[in-house]
Amino acid sequence: MFEQTQIQEFKEAFTLIDQNRDGFIDKEDLKDTYASLGKLNVMDNELEDMLKEATGPINFTMFLTLFGGKLHGTDPEETILNAFKMFDPDAKGYIHKDELQKLLMTQADRFSSEEVKQMFQSSNIDEMGNLDYKSLCYIITHGEEQEE
Numbered sequence: 001m002f003e004q005t006q007i008q009e010f011k012e013a014f015t016l017i018d019q020n021r022d023g024f025i026d027k028e029d030l031k032d033t034y035a036s037l038g039k040l041n042v043m044d045n046e047l048e049d050m051l052k053e054a055t056g057p058i059n060f061t062m063f064l065t066l067f068g069g070k071l072h073g074t075d076p077e078e079t080i081l082n083a084f085k086m087f088d089p090d091a092k093g094y095i096h097k098d099e100l101q102k103l104l105m106t107q108a109d110r111f112s113s114e115e116v117k118q119m120f121q122s123s124n125i126d127e128m129g130n131l132d133y134k135s136l137c138y139i140i141t142h143g144e145e146q147e148e
Helices: 004-017 027-036 044-052 060-071 077-085 097-106 113-121 133-142
Strands: 094-096 130-132
Touching: 004 027, 004 060, 027 044, 077 133, 094 097, 097 113, 097 130, 130 133
Parallel strands: none
Antiparallel strands: 094 130
16 A cells, blocks of 8 residues: 555654654644644644544554545546546547646646646647547556556
8 A cells, every 4th residue: 555665754744743652643632733833723623523534543553544545535537537528528538738738727726837747748649739538537547558
C-alpha cells in the first residue's frame, strides 16, 4: 500500500500530532496541533467529527489506514468520465487540448502550466490536438495506459 519512505513520513506526521506521546491521537492532541498552527478556535464537535472517521482509537496503524483511504480515494472512473463528457456535447470522446488547458488553468482548483504539461505528457493526443479523455480517465484511475 505504501512505500517505506511514505511510511516514515507518516510516522513523522503522527509523532508531531501525538502531542502527549502516548501512541494515540485524541481530541487534545488535535486541539494542541491546531493551536501550534495558530488556529485556537476549533470547536470540540469538529474535532470529534475528525476522530469519528476512525473505527477505533487512532494509533499509528489506524492513522495509516485513514490516510491510505484518503490518498488512494480517487473518484471512480465513471465519475471522472462524466465530468469530461460535460465538455464534449457531441460525444466524440475527445476534447481539444487547448480548450482543456484553458479550462484547467482558469476554473476552480486551477492547474499551473507545469501541471497541465505533465498531464498532457501522460495523455493520448492526436495530430489535430484532440485529447482522448477516456484513455486519460483510465490512466488517472489505474495508473497506466490501457493495453489494447
